Amino acid sequence: MKMRKALAAVCAMALMTTGIAGFGVTSAYADDSASTESSTETEAAGTLMSSIKAAGKLVVGTASGYPPYEFIDTSSSDNKIVGIDMELAQCIADELGVRLEIQDMDFSGLLASIPAGKIDLAIAGISPTDERKETMDFSENYLEADQKMLILKDNADKYKTIDDFKGQPLAVEKSTTQEALLQKLFPDNQIVSLEKVPDCIMELKQGNVAGVCVEGIVGEQYLLADSALAFSDADTGAQKQSAVVLAKGNEDLIKVIDKVIDEHKKNGDFDKWVEEYSKLASDNAAS
Numbered sequence: 001m002k003m004r005k006a007l008a009a010v011c012a013m014a015l016m017t018t019g020i021a022g023f024g025v026t027s028a029y030a031d032d033s034a035s036t037e038s039s040t041e042t043e044a045a046g047t048l049m050s051s052i053k054a055a056g057k058l059v060v061g062t063a064s065g066y067p068p069y070e071f072i073d074t075s076s077s078d079n080k081i082v083g084i085d086m087e088l089a090q091c092i093a094d095e096l097g098v099r100l101e102i103q104d105m106d107f108s109g110l111l112a113s114i115p116a117g118k119i120d121l122a123i124a125g126i127s128p129t130d131e132r133k134e135t136m137d138f139s140e141n142y143l144e145a146d147q148k149m150l151i152l153k154d155n156a157d158k159y160k161t162i163d164d165f166k167g168q169p170l171a172v173e174k175s176t177t178q179e180a181l182l183q184k185l186f187p188d189n190q191i192v193s194l195e196k197v198p199d200c201i202m203e204l205k206q207g208n209v210a211g212v213c214v215e216g217i218v219g220e221q222y223l224l225a226d227s228a229l230a231f232s233d234a235d236t237g238a239q240k241q242s243a244v245v246l247a248k249g250n251e252d253l254i255k256v257i258d259k260v261i262d263e264h265k266k267n268g269d270f271d272k273w274v275e276e277y278s279k280l281a282s283d284n285a286a287s
Helices: 001-046 048-055 084-096 105-111 177-185 198-203 215-225 253-264 269-286
Strands: 057-062 098-106 119-124 143-152 170-173 191-194 211-215 230-231 237-244
Touching: 001 143, 001 170, 048 057, 048 084, 057 084, 057 105, 084 119, 084 253, 084 269, 105 119, 143 177, 143 198, 143 215, 170 177, 170 198, 170 237, 177 211, 191 237, 198 211, 198 215, 211 215, 215 230, 215 269, 237 253, 253 269
Parallel strands: 057 098, 057 119, 170 191, 170 211
Antiparallel strands: 119 237, 143 211, 143 230, 143 237
16 A cells, blocks of 8 residues: 555656646747747848848849830840840849849839738839838839830820810820820820730820820830830829839848949949840831
């Protein structure tokens, strides 16, 4: 009987010890887990530049069909995407010491790809609006241009002021600052929003719309390529800035990008690229 009581006491002590140890292990595991999770969250906000360097490549999203910013060089054997923005992208990749990878997509899909983490940067003549700043960050501006109305030259006398466009169907690239501008200026007009500027020009040429809202630098390419087109004298009263887009919380990478932009502004490269790629885009359209 005494042996049974002693054995029971030993078993009870063993169970208590195991229970205490078990609670201790569980508690320690939970602390480690919480610590790891917290560390991961802390690091996630600022690891884009380090992950780019670790991968050895910079993935830049763009939306071709927007010369001279980005367009397909039809004179090249591989139909390479070239333009002002591609020069800037290469300079940023060089500064980071990595290779450049370009992903081409629709403009609306491009903006969604930054918060989703599908690309590292978006460079496509993108304007840093207040709405966009809520979900993504921007570099300093690298180009600025007037917003203009592109029309058929034969209609130059018909569309001289903004009021002349009221009630007329107008075309614009989807999800752009030009689209927002038309919606503000012409709340009662039919606004035809399309994926690419060339699609908008086609609507204009076919007589389906009275005008296309574009930024001046882009519109110049279509004037050089097609003598039937012209800018309206109408003043939209708006300008558009372009900046590089990236996910929030990467100030270290923004500093690198701003440094590259500042250097190429000071040495006149942006002006040179505008001239060079405007000519190439015009030559491609004429060939």
